[in-house]
Amino acid sequence: MTHQHTIEGVTCSGCVNTVTERLSKLPEITSVEVNKEDKRITLSMTSHVTLDSLQEALGGKESKYQISLSKSEEHDEAKVKSCCSVTPKENHTHKPKFNIPAGKYYCPMYCEGDKMYDKPGDCPVCGMDLVKQPELVVKTQYTCPMHPEVISDTPGNCPKCGMDLVPMQPKDTEEDKTYQQLWHKMKIASLFTIPVFIISMSEMIPNNPLYQIMDLEKRNWVQLILTIPVVFYACWMFFERAWRSIVNWNLNMFTLIGIGTGVAFLFSIAGLVFPDAFPDEFKSHSGTVHLYFEATVVVLTLVLLGQLLEAKAHSKTSGAIKELLKLAPSEATIVVDGVDKRVSIHDIQKGDILRVKPGEKVAVDGTITDGRATIDESMITGEPIPVEKAVADKVSSGTINGTTSFLMVAEKVGAETLLSQIVQMVSDASRSRAPIQNLVDKISRYFVPIVVGISIITFIIWWQFGPDPKLTYALVNAIAVLIIACPCALGLATPMSVMVGVGKGAKLGVLIKNAEAIEKMDKIDVLITDKTGTLTEGKPxxxxxxxxxxxxxxxxxxxxxxxxxxxxxxxxxxxxxxxxxxxxxxxxxxxxxxxxxxxxxxxxxxxxxxxxxxxxxxxxxxxxxxxxxxxxxxxxxxxxxxxxxxxxxxxxxxxxxDAIKKTSVEAIQELKHQGVEVIMLTGDNENTAKSVAAELQVSDFKANCLPQDKLEYIKKLQIQGKVVAMAGDGINDAPALAQSDIGIAMGTGTDVAIESAKITLVKGDLVGIVKAKNLSHAVMRNIKQNLFFAFIYNTIGIPLAAGVLFPYFGILLSPMIAALAMSFSSVSVIANALRLRNIKI
CATH class of the missing domain: 3.40.1110.10 (Calcium-transporting ATPase, cytoplasmic domain N)
Structure with a gap:
């Protein structure tokens, strides 16, 4: 069971570590997550623990840390005197931490921050389909291949026929369901749109055979009948979203689509039913009003196509989490009284002895107790070379055993395993917001009203100064302006790149805590690094x-x-x-x-x-x-x-x-080549530090550094306007990691160092910093490409739709072409973000 409470008195990473350590000592507590910004603590427990017991574990009623029932209340903004050595940065503004529980739904553009929904639907702000947060712990069920109605939570034999139960195939994900629903509607829309388009375009065919079958007025009625299923079934959701956006005054892409196609559809019905009410400017040479049924259905169908492609692309952006989840095996072999027994990994307890056979995945984190192994850890560290393991060596869940068999003792299970922590970190980071997104949000807020205004101005100018038929030109170009504008391309530019980039980092063994870390890592001027365990092997x-x-x-x-x-x-x-x-x-x-x-x-x-x-x-x-x-x-x-x-x-x-890591020299030279100063701060003596610094060719070094000295050194650099990254692995590095702009913890280091850092290197190698720097640069470049594409698309597309080229070249952009361009703009942004999955770092 999981409970959330309010926690007071937690002011820094040191406090977080203290609270976590004290509560973890309670036997019922399995995991502790403290969010000091929101004053919230999340506790997972095997059985209920009272508030009084929790408070007692924190030091009683006189303790600085006070825990209470979670409730909505105004946060006290008075400064709380810190008991720790970590000094908060001045003018620091906390970014919201999006914490979406598994199985809940949220907007992929984070229009409402961390607001979540219990059921699928549309975002009330932007109208986009809500996305389901993946289940980070998948419970495997088993069934009989002969009797599929038999379902069990544990492996065993079928009670009907005695056959071994097999793991059930995973159900379709929410993205797959959304895609299937849209695909069904796309087939319906296409079925009726193509005939409407053919009928409309047939006027351009000499000696059109349709003229022999029915006259123009009858063909118009046929178009209306064929348009109704497209408008009121396949694409009715667009009008629902548009209506909600207007009622709630959360104007978005669907506002523009709804207004544009709605006006065209209603105008066409009015022109068909009441042709005499329209001036001659709206009529053809045969006396019928120019109708836009084909524009309505083609535009809606193209927008639906864009949504279909977008749904397909969305499923790929969260592919990193899905691939990580696949690393965890569903079963493991437990040794009980010398007898092997196959069990679900959810039944494994700490202290159990497991047998890992050749080619199997390690189920949980633990230590080898008997035998030797060659472990493929590439899925965790990003390094392709297998690692030799012997008795007393650690092994991690999700890694793959080689050709030997060994016994291990389970030490971390469930959410405590390294793989589970990586999945959780990737999930959290992929939903975080980069600071650059704030600019986009401000622009998007005014985007739709400006586009509507441009559309109205376009209509007026064409009506007053355009060629005959003036009103027809005015209506068509005003609709084209509404349809070509795409605020979603702007909104998706940043989060899609962040989501894919964070997943790419996880594959490389670079765990990124939030999107802000990506943006800042690209800007670092100075890297401060500890010596022992960071530049050296850490095995003195x-x-x-x-x-x-x-x-x-x-x-x-x-x-x-x-x-x-x-x-x-x-x-x-x-x-x-x-x-x-x-x-x-x-x-x-x-x-x-x-x-x-x-x-x-x-x-x-x-x-x-x-x-x-x-x-x-x-x-x-x-x-x-x-x-x-x-x-x-x-x-x-x-x-x-x-x-x-x-x-x-x-x-x-x-x-x-303590031997210097072979990769340290290469990594330092690469960072210096990229314009980053590498400075070693160590608690070791001057002579040792000087020798190591000379061998590594660092930019500068400082010896005899206490934790406070490292902290003050970083502060001085920040006052000089430097963007500082700090790499360390020990408790004494935690204050400096928290003070730096980017804290980089070695995954082989202490928990408090990892807690204080923004980036964690699973392998604990300095080469990981080079990877993190290159990855952040690639992600930020990708975001800028997306933003440029979205801005330039709208900057060029809207004037073209308004008809600025018509006086010079006689070129106009029809609403159908505008719809095609709009639909592919969002898809192009997502496709560009997906390129990050294949970049070489």
Whole structure:
């Protein structure tokens, strides 16, 4: 079950992480999603948890974080003093986060923001078909191939014939249903439109055989009869949308289509029934009024064709989500008491042992407990080369096993898996709005009234100054102006590109949190990057431990015991080294982690320190020049060195190496080639930082950086007008990631770093930043192409329809040609956006 509540006191990403961590400790809570902008928290739970229990988990009634029942109320705009080190940016305006639940319907142009509907229909603002949010977790059902009426939620045997049940084929998506309905109406419309068009155009054929069958007046009545099914059945929805748009004063494309074709249809009926009421200017040489039944049905049918093609294209824009959903297998093999049992993935629990056979997809996230494997992770990381896995290595859902079999323990299931998180992030980001969309919205707001005004002016000018028959020319050109204008091409230009671009990024292992990140990533001037885990492999190893006083193995046991309390990669390296040397780890008291400096604690009644020179200075330790010379020598070789101090006396040091990623140099050079400064900010010492910076050829570097130093450095660059991206993977990077214009987290890093970032690189490789930069550039270029096409189309098309070329070249644009152009304008925008699926990044 899922509940939404109001949460107060959450002011930054650090607060989000704190609330998430505290509530996740409750055994009933399976997932926590905090939206600090809307002061909303969404909790998924196995059983109901009372508000009092939730508040107690947050620290009780005296806690800064207060949770209450969700209700509509005015948000208190008073500033809440933050308890965290993340400083919000000045003049920051929060963008709405569209959170459409699965199975709900929304407008693809986001006319009403995050407003959603329970049933399919039309957007009341723009009139477009509402789109269904895909089901992000698909429940597989099983049926018997011999008895399709047998349906089960779990695999097994048919109760009637005993055959194995097989997974049911997925039902048609909402886009498919919409397409089928439109296709049916298109066939009806075409069936009646083609005869009307032939009858109308037959007047141009010499010795027309139709003249022998019926006279002109009878042919006009036949056109009316054939037009009725097109107007009142196949295309009646256009008039309904037009009427709603006028009543609600949400003028849109269907307003123009409804007015234009409606006027032509009613004029034709009046001309057919009451010909004597019209002046001679409206009549042909035979005395009948010029009728526009063919213009009405052809225009409506062409608009319907445009809607049909648009529905087909819409299904492709969300194809990335559908393809990601297909990666998850429907079944898995669970090992119970040594016996293999086939179950639905929805029945897998944490701690279950699974057997993954050759060629199978990994069902959930977990760790290999027995065997080896070659895993194809290309669908998650975008890298085509399979990865070797052994015992204790992590595997992710959706990845494909090679030719061996292995056992794994399930650690993350359901919505917690990496694949589920990727699907959710892609879904959320594809519905977000880019800042450039705000300009489009302002223009679209005035577009339809301006077009109607131009149409009226066109009618007046042709009526007053046009050639005979003046009123006929005035009516035809005014209708053409209404029909050729297409505000939907403007409205679709941005969201279609964003949706396809985000999906493309997911395939490349680049997860984009929202559309704003795409736009800003294209503009970055500076990339700030951490060293450990970002530029380096993030798998440090102890090269040696030098102890000048005392027993080396005993000292190693003390510092390893101290580091057991820390999650830092360097700490893990020390513990691993001590275990390999069979050192004895003792109990630790008064442990303390000093961010950016090291660790401290009491081991065997002795105060033990392990850290950098800044830690020693903080503790008032001096006179370690002899050891310092050896340390500096190591540091100049690009190694990280930590001092060992016992009872305020330096007795040795630990040398740790962390190999630079092979791709880091190539990625940095490519970014510099694109005009991006690459600056390394690291908590490591000056000598080590200088060595690494020289090898990587970064633009600049700064050593001995604490989290606050990184934060202040980014602020200074932003004051200078720079657009700054920050790449990091640790908790100490979270403040800088939040402050930067674009935070880029390594997917191999900590959850808080990922939470603070706008872009996450699944593989945790700097090459991913190059991909993100190239992708953002391609998406923004695609958006600009769409906007240019939409603007230039309307800028040229409307004057042409108004007849500006007639005085010079005698050229007029008929309403039918205008309808054809209008219909394909929206389709062209979507087709251009779909090109992003095939670009090479």
């Amino acid at each position: 190893s102890v090269e040696k431990v030098v102890v000048q006083q005392g027993d080396e193995k005993e000292v190693l046991g003390k510092i390893a015991a101290l580091n057991q309390q820390s999650e830092h990669p360097l700490a893990k390296a020390v513990v691993a080294f001590a275990m390999s040397k069979a050192a004895v780890l003792q109990n630790v008291a008064n442990f303390e982690s000093i961010t950016g400096k090291g660790v401290k604690g009491v081991v065997d009644n002795e105060v033990v320190l392990l850290g950098n020179k800044e830690l020693l200075k903080q503790e008032g330790i001096q006179n370690f020049e002899t050891i310092e010379k050896a340390v500096v020598t190591e540091q100049k070789q690009g190694k990280t060195v930590s001092y060992i101090a016992v009872n305020h006396k330096v007795i040795g040091y630990v040398t740790i190496t």
